[in-house]
Amino acid sequence: DVKVTQSSRYLVKRTGEKVFLECVQDMDHENMFWYRQDPGLGLRLIYFSYDVKMKEKGDIPEGYSVSREKKERFSLILESASTNQTSMYLCASSLLQGEGEQYFGPGTRLTVT
Amino acid sequence: RKEVEQDPGPFNVPEGATVAFNCTYSNSASQSFFWYRQDCRKEPKLLMSVYSSGNEDGRFTAQLNRASQYISLLIRDSKLSDSATYLCVVNYSNSGYALNFGKGTSLLVTP
Numbered sequence: 001d002v003k004v005t006q007s008s009r010y011l012v013k014r015t016g017e018k019v020f021l022e023c024v025q026d027m028d029h030e031n032m033f034w035y036r037q038d039p040g041l042g043l044r045l046i047y048f049s050y051d052v053k054m055k056e057k058g059d060i061p062e063g064y065s066v067s068r069e070k071k072e073r074f075s076l077i078l079e080s081a082s083t084n085q086t087s088m089y090l091c092a093s094s095l096l097q098g099e100g101e102q103y104f105g106p107g108t109r110l111t112v113t
Numbered sequence: 114r115k116e117v118e119q120d121p122g123p124f125n126v127p128e129g130a131t132v133a134f135n136c137t138y139s140n141s142a143s144q145s146f147f148w149y150r151q152d153c154r155k156e157p158k159l160l161m162s163v164y165s166s167g168n169e170d171g172r173f174t175a176q177l178n179r180a181s182q183y184i185s186l187l188i189r190d191s192k193l194s195d196s197a198t199y200l201c202v203v204n205y206s207n208s209g210y211a212l213n214f215g216k217g218t219s220l221l222v223t224p
Contacts, residue, residue, distance in 0.1 A: 045213075106156055
């Protein structure tokens with residue numbers, strides 16, 4: 001079974017802090033994704049990566065950056081956390097380009113105070 | 114940008130009922146279509162892919178209408194365990210890599 005793990009289930013940070021969310025997948029998938037999910041807004045794509053060191057902006061990249069130094073690991077960075085970044089963050093990976101199943105991690109509930 | 118639209122519901126149906134969800138997408142160039150299921154406080158998981166010819170998996174039937182740009186999901190003989198949010202998913206028109214998720218339709222199956 002594919003497993004996607006995220007470093008924390010719950011995280012509380014203060015405004016202005018730098019925040020790292022880590023995601024690891026164990027199935028040698030090429031593609032990895034970061035989403036945020038908010039009530040009434042659904043899942044929104046922040047960034048994705050289709051190869052090591054490659055990244056593409058999604059719909060809402062502002063205030064975020066990403067890093068993919070190894071194939072299995074995709075990190076989301078909030079350079080200076082703000083209260084409007086309080087959300088559920090979901091990482092996903094997939095083998096195929098836009099055709100195959102995306103496997104999601106359990107999510108990180110981030111609260112910025 | 115509203116590429117994928119769904120009725121948010123909630124749909125409240127009794128056990129054993131048949132329920133159908135529709136979803137519309139805006140870009141005719143989209144090639145891949147899926148239904149995902151998300152249980153409360155859980156991550157989304159693939160329910161089924163949607164093929165041009167339509168496809169069935171047990172009590173679930175998915176249909177694609179390219180001319181009208183909509184996708185449907187039919188659930189027959191609803192079970193309590195079908196209660197969840199169903200997400201309509203379409204690949205992005207300008208990228209082969211990413212998927213565009215609808216906001217989801219909430220289903221509650223009652224005894």
